[in-house]
Amino acid sequence: MGYSTMGFAAGALLAVHGGVSWPVLWGAVSSGLFISGPLQYLFVDWVKTSLAIGSVFVVVLCVNFRYCLYGLSLLERFKGAGALAKFYLIMGITDETYALQMNCRLPPGRPLRTYCLMLTALDHLYWVLGVTAGALAGSLAQSVVSPEKVQSATAGIDFAMTALFIVILVDQCRERVNRMPAIIGGAAASAVFIAMAAVFGPARARADMLIPAIVSIVALLLVFRRRLEGSRG
């Protein structure tokens, strides 16, 4: 399953390049709580650079904002579920489970809720297992050989995160309506980074660029709202 493979890579990355003492534990905890591919890769970057917690939260907000729209179309389906089941169903909303749940043709009611729960639990399980196994493999490799050797042998593997975002971006840009927002996001982020790098140097500019970038992106998206909504058809 592609799900577990992506998780495995993120877990291995955390163990080898994250500089964390208990990568298996933190891999399991973070994947269990976040249930998100992009965040799992960003997690490695966060712990490696100790990114400011404010920036972390702002990124999470933006990357996952779309999930609050998914919830809207799932309201009807989750109706009547117990509090605990509902809590878990909400926690497990992802692009994949959402797509499968919306495609399910069962009538609303008990069988549908059971189906949704099973789906969420299985996706969740595969994801956590993938990340944990990856972290375990990464740790084992380091203790069998040596951390330095594993690190130099796998240098550059962190490009997987960049590649993941490129893949998501390409898929999003298949839909015409997403192209202008993507261009605005990329252009605004580049402008903010270049301006900040000129003043503070590239390292600090990268660490501090996210909040100013998001603020300017949201402002631009609101300014161009009419044009962007007009191009919907």
Place this chain on the structure above:
Amino acid sequence: MDKTGYLILVCVGVGILSWCLRALPFLLFGRKGEPPKIVAYVGRVLSPAAIAMLVVYCYAGYVQASGPGLRVFFLPEMLAGVLTAALQLWRRNPLVSILAGTTLYMTLIRIA
């Protein structure tokens, strides 16, 4: 090396924030109703914009890695990125695209 406090903060904080975001419509529109138009709009356009920003953020990290020879102008990063995007456009298989892009990158930084 001791990052335990930071790790707990990130895991718990991001965990709670993620849940709240996913739960927002259930808490706000539990009975019936539609989201305000502005929320629907931002929800639709923010995701591609944020992902594009994260691509830039990734590349920003390569600025210091650029240097003489092959590494000038992020050549390895750019080539690997182009390969990833092209494969994804063509084959639509995320695993293949990511694996190929990362392998090319790892090879290029070794010969550069």
